[in-house]
Amino acid sequence: MERSKVYFTTFKTTGNENLLQKLRRLILTAGIRDIDFTDRYAAIKIHFGEMGNLAFLRPNYAKVVADVVKECGGKPFLTDCNTLYVGSRKNALDHMDTAYANGFSPFSTGCHVIIADGLKGTDEAYVPVNGEYVKEAKIGRAVMDADVFITLTHFKGHEATGFGGALKNIGMGCGSRAGKMEMHSDGKTHVDQTKCVGCGACKKICAHDAPSVTDGKASIDIDKCVGCGRCxxxxxxxxxxxxxxxSNDVLNYKIAEYSLAVCKDRPCFHISLICDVSPNCDCHAENDIPIIPNVGMFASFDPVALDVACADACNRQPVILGSVLSDHMEGHHHEEGDHFHMVHPDTNWKSCIEHAVKIGLGSDQYELIEI
Incomplete structure (x- = not known):
């Protein structure tokens, strides 16, 4: 299998070049200008961070990418889709408030924020995949409307997928509410009776008569439910x-197939920064201390090779004392395994990589080019 090029630079700076200048040099060297941006919309997929979380990428990095796109004649925008869980990004208004509070405004980044799947997470495009697990991916419409797709990823641990890298940012991150449901489960909704007040809003919105209200409590007929998530x-x-x-493996397979739906048939470029490597996703309203030291910045046209290169780089790092990883390693000194599996033993990030290679999304073989 042909090796994909992955470009890398450390966070070490000099008096002549700061981190933002270094990121710019990295992506230019990696070939981002080979993409024709002229008068084309460029989606920059990023995680804006849950309210209360401080591990997300600083908006300064996003401005570097947006500025390069504009210099190349493109029209960039920062984007993400609403969350499936209840938090500060569950609808577009809360999501944008969170993005602005965390520093991602047009004034700080040089481009606008667009929540790709609309106000309530239902503005989606149906993208044929015909995969082993996904036949038709449900992707936030603004992501699919873009002519060019770029990812800017904070590489960190993840409680369900092992780590959150480029593929997680693409596949899960670009799924609409119904898409996220499909990846996380069989796509069926349920009602917590202790919270339900019997208002009937779910019944009114459903086009398939799945919800019903009896004795002041709603319930959902899963045989009628189509998994749209509007309720x-x-x-x-x-x-x-x-x-x-x-299972987590099936979740990873679906993420790979959703990533293929997002990336196929258009120019894509991927950037990952390994810093503040928290044990869990930036979706958490908190972030624990990093499990390893900061590593550097990576860029590639191949998101699969990029994830493998980042994982390998992380696993070469020492463990930070007092971190979750350090705690989990106590009493397991004889075990040789990767850091992410040690933090979340029930996960297997390699299953996502293996399936992504199988479906032709990218290569797990890479040539690391340090600049």
Whole structure:
């Protein structure tokens, strides 16, 4: 298998070049200008960070990428899709408030923020995949409307997928509410009866007559439910939820197939920064201390090779004393394994990589080029 080029630079700076200048040099050297941006919309997929989390990437990095796109004649925008869980990014208004509070404004980044799947997470495009697990991916419409797709990823641990890298940022991050439901579960919703007040909002929004209200409590007929997630968006008490009933491996397979849906048939470029490597996703409203020291910045046209290169780089790092990783390693000195599996033993990030290679999304073989 041909090796993909992955470009890398450390966070070490000099008096002549700061980190932002170094990131610019990295992506230019990696070939981002080979993409024709002229008068084309460029989606920059990023995680804006949950309110209270401080591990997300600083907006300064996003400005570097947006500025390069504009210099090449493109029209960049920062984007993400709404969350399936209840938090500060569950609808477009809260999501944009969170993005602005965390520093991602047009004034700080030089481009606008667009929540790709709309106000309630239901503005989606249906993208044929015909995969082993996904036949038709449900992707935030603004992501699919873009002519060029770029990822700017904070590489960190993840409680379900092992780590959150480029593929997680693409596949799960670009899924609409219904898409996220499909990846996390069988796509069916359920009602927490203790929270339900019987208002009937779920029944009014459903086109398939799945919800019903009896004795002041709603319930959902899963045989009628098509997994669109609209009932989650309209529930005023956050009583409607999707079960997470797929194995982590199947979740990873679906993420790979969703990533293929997003990336195929258009120019893509991927950037990952390994810094503040928290044990869990930036979706958490908190972030624990990093599990390893900061490593550097990576860029590639191949998101699969990029994830493998980042994982390998992380696993070469020493463990930070007092971190979750350090705690988990106590009493396991004889075990040789990767850091992310040690933090979350029930996960297997390699399953996502293997499936991504299988479906032709990219290569797990890479040539690391340090600048």
């Amino acid at each position: 989650i968006g309209v529930c005023p008490k956050d009583a409607v939820y999707a079960n997470s009933n797929d």
